[in-house]
Amino acid sequence: MRVQKLIGFDCDEVLANFHIALEKFVHLKYGSRRYSLDEITSYHETQKLWGCSPEEAGQRILEFYDDPTGLIGISPVAGALEVINKINLYHRMVVITLRPPSTEEETRKWFDIYFPNIFEDIFFLGGRFSKKPRSKGEVCKEIGVDVFVDDHIKYIKSVSEVGIPSLLFDRPWNRNEGLPPLTTRVFGWKNVLEHLL
Numbered sequence: 001m002r003v004q005k006l007i008g009f010d011c012d013e014v015l016a017n018f019h020i021a022l023e024k025f026v027h028l029k030y031g032s033r034r035y036s037l038d039e040i041t042s043y044h045e046t047q048k049l050w051g052c053s054p055e056e057a058g059q060r061i062l063e064f065y066d067d068p069t070g071l072i073g074i075s076p077v078a079g080a081l082e083v084i085n086k087i088n089l090y091h092r093m094v095v096i097t098l099r100p101p102s103t104e105e106e107t108r109k110w111f112d113i114y115f116p117n118i119f120e121d122i123f124f125l126g127g128r129f130s131k132k133p134r135s136k137g138e139v140c141k142e143i144g145v146d147v148f149v150d151d152h153i154k155y156i157k158s159v160s161e162v163g164i165p166s167l168l169f170d171r172p173w174n175r176n177e178g179l180p181p182l183t184t185r186v187f188g189w190k191n192v193l194e195h196l197l
């Protein structure tokens with residue numbers, strides 16, 4: 001019999017097409033040139049693509065968070081809905097995101113639309129917008145996550161350091177670094193399913 005596990009998922013670029021919506025928002029508001037995800041080699045350095053300072057880039061992201069149609073207009077990542085519903089038959093699931101707590105209401109509304117009654121909880125860690133953010137590894141350990149799924153090597157590393165296995169969701173910005181211990185690269189949601197069932 002299959003043992004029920006607690007699976008932790010990152011939100012943006014794993015479940016939600018965050019950057020596609022952000023890119024469009026910044027283009028419409030600031031006239032930045034259009035680009036695809038394939039051009040992003042460093043996820044937190046989009047100022048290079050926008051032609052602005054890192055501070056200005058941070059400000060634009062905060063404006064996107066505050067935009068009434070920003071977060072709610074994000075589409076789910078292809079394959080996520082179907083696979084998450086299948087995993088839900090066998091395992092418990094939570095979301096661990098670096099979105100700041102100020103986005104909680106809109107983010108929960110978004111999850112109610114696309115993933116109603118699926119995730120047991122959503123943890124908002126704040127990341128670059130928090131003075132003292134907890135690491136994803138810390139939270140995974142605290143709540144007893146068995147497997148964690150993220151698109152960022154940095155957060156996978158923090159989970160690997162506390163001895164929890166991870167799946168790295170393949171994205172253009174995570175292809176140039178070696179994988180930390182206990183980590184497997186996965187290519188899309190079908191591949192996630194193969195590893196979790």
Ligand SMILES: [Mg+2]
Pocket residue numbers: 010011012013014150151152
């Ligand atoms: Mg992410």
